[in-house]
Amino acid sequence: MSTIANNIAKVAARIREAAQAVGRNPDEVHLLAVSKTQSAEAIRQAHAAGLRDFGENYVQEALEKQTALADLPLAWHFIGPIQSNKTKSIAEHFDWVHSVDRLKIAQRLSDQRPVDKPPLDICLQVNVSGEASKSGCEPHEVAELARRIAELPRLRLRGLMTIPAPTDDLAEQHAAFARLRQLQADLALNLDTLSMGMSQDLEAAIAEGATWVRIGTALFGARDYGTPSA
Numbered sequence: 427m428s429t430i431a432n433n434i435a436k437v438a439a440r441i442r443e444a445a446q447a448v449g450r451n452p453d454e455v456h457l458l459a460v461s462k463t464q465s466a467e468a469i470r471q472a473h474a475a476g477l478r479d480f481g482e483n484y485v486q487e488a489l490e491k492q493t494a495l496a497d498l499p500l501a502w503h504f505i506g507p508i509q510s511n512k513t514k515s516i517a518e519h520f521d522w523v524h525s526v527d528r529l530k531i532a533q534r535l536s537d538q539r540p541v542d543k544p545p546l547d548i549c550l551q552v553n554v555s556g557e558a559s560k561s562g563c564e565p566h567e568v569a570e571l572a573r574r575i576a577e578l579p580r581l582r583l584r585g586l587m588t589i590p591a592p593t594d595d596l597a598e599q600h601a602a603f604a605r606l607r608q609l610q611a612d613l614a615l616n617l618d619t620l621s622m623g624m625s626q627d628l629e630a631a632i633a634e635g636a637t638w639v640r641i642g643t644a645l646f647g648a649r650d651y652g653t654p655s656a
């Protein structure tokens with residue numbers, strides 16, 4: 427078995443055990459393979475080992491890999507910070523966007539979503555950790571933003587997403603994810619998605635209701651952002 431296939435099996439086992447520990451059906455928890463900085467070849471191996479959904483943070487990098495992998499039936503998720511001048515590419519080339527955190531970006535994505543594609547699946551990113559994290563809307567903005575995004579014709583608001591401040595403290599992990607779950611429950615919009623949990627904290631996220639866990643390091647190993655040549 428390749429390292430990636432081996433890692434996938436280990437992550438799948440962690441997901442299954444975490445779900446079963448709280449009486450959830452493991453099939454409710456989907457695995458998003460975060461492939462930023464990884465090669466098209468690594469994605470090809472992950473697909474051969476059974477994965478279909480891949481998350482990318484940088485538009486240009488993602489488009490290059492999508493071209494190289496156009497022969498595979500993959501689903502692409504955009505999970506990084508979004509600049510206005512990138513919304514057209516994102517609306518045209520992705521199936522999901524997990525990192526929408528303001529109305530202007532949502533409106534552009536809706537306007538720019540090609541008519542021959544289904545509505546773009548969207549998560550509203552929320553900053554549940556206060557000062558410690560910069561991305562995401564504030565919790566008090568969620569109700570109004572979610573209501574406005576849900577009205578946009580070419581988007582389908584699926585739920586909320588968060589990246590809490592990293593911590594080894596299990597109680598803090600649970601508290602952050604529970605906060606996101608409660609914000610979603612308060613909306614009463616009938617949303618089906620909570621995108622939360624990464625390599626270090628997927629167990630806590632699943633215990634608190636995650637339906638997508640976004641996993642990079644535990645699948646592909648440590649990321650190499652490139653070292654300056656000597």
Ligand SMILES: *Cc1c(COP(=O)(O)O)cnc(C)c1O
Nearest residue numbers: 460505624625640641642643644
């Ligand atoms: C990089 C990244 C991940 C994956 O993190 P790991 O700790 O490598 O599993 C998940 N979500 C987002 C938004 C990311 O940018």
